[in-house]
Amino acid sequence: SVKLPSGLKELSNHVFASCKNLASVDISACTELEKIGNYCFEYSAISSFDFTPFAHGLVSLGTGVFNQCSKLSTVIGYELADNITSVGNNMFNRCPLTVLTFPKNITSIGGYAFFGHKSQQSVIRIPNGVTTIGDHAFVRDSNTKKIDGTVEIHLPASLTGFTGSYNFEYWDFDVMYIPSGLTIAQGVMNGTLE
Numbered sequence: 001s002v003k004l005p006s007g008l009k010e011l012s013n014h015v016f017a018s019c020k021n022l023a024s025v026d027i028s029a030c031t032e033l034e035k036i037g038n039y040c041f042e043y044s045a046i047s048s049f050d051f052t053p054f055a056h057g058l059v060s061l062g063t064g065v066f067n068q069c070s071k072l073s074t075v076i077g078y079e080l081a082d083n084i085t086s087v088g089n090n091m092f093n094r095c096p097l098t099v100l101t102f103p104k105n106i107t108s109i110g111g112y113a114f115f116g117h118k119s120q121q122s123v124i125r126i127p128n129g130v131t132t133i134g135d136h137a138f139v140r141d142s143n144t145k146k147i148d149g150t151v152e153i154h155l156p157a158s159l160t161g162f163t164g165s166y167n168f169e170y171w172d173f174d175v176m177y178i179p180s181g182l183t184i185a186q187g188v189m190n191g192t193l194e
Helices: none
Strands: 048-050 074-076 123-125 132-134 152-154 161-163 175-177
Touching: none
Parallel strands: 048 074, 123 152, 132 161, 152 175
Antiparallel strands: none
């Protein structure tokens, strides 16, 4: 475990990458944190992360911050990061997240951003303002049990396209709301619509 100090402004690239025994990060004192670099926690064993203490002041969130954190199932306060405008490539790649949240001002969702999640949400609403969704962005873990009840995915009216393919592979949704005029990419819903 590690406890980060107050007054911290930046976590640079790869700071805790490949710390395979790092299971807990206490970041509650870091109310001034503004930047988290690329692949900062990649391959660590953290199971939860709380953005709440610094979310409103966070101005930069790198690529693949939690890439391949195979125990990360809970993220708190991510939706409060209102200065963040994109969910970077590999942000939560292969993290078994059970709830997907988004900063309200994002305009793009990168490739493999939520790949391998285990969401149990019955409604997913991509924020209005998102114009592109990357390759394999929302591929659900294929071994995750089917969600009870009706499952809906709402794509925003602002969406202009998919950058890549297989964006929603292995979802078991019942309804997807698609904006008028959108070109559907190859394999977007492969393995879904059971």
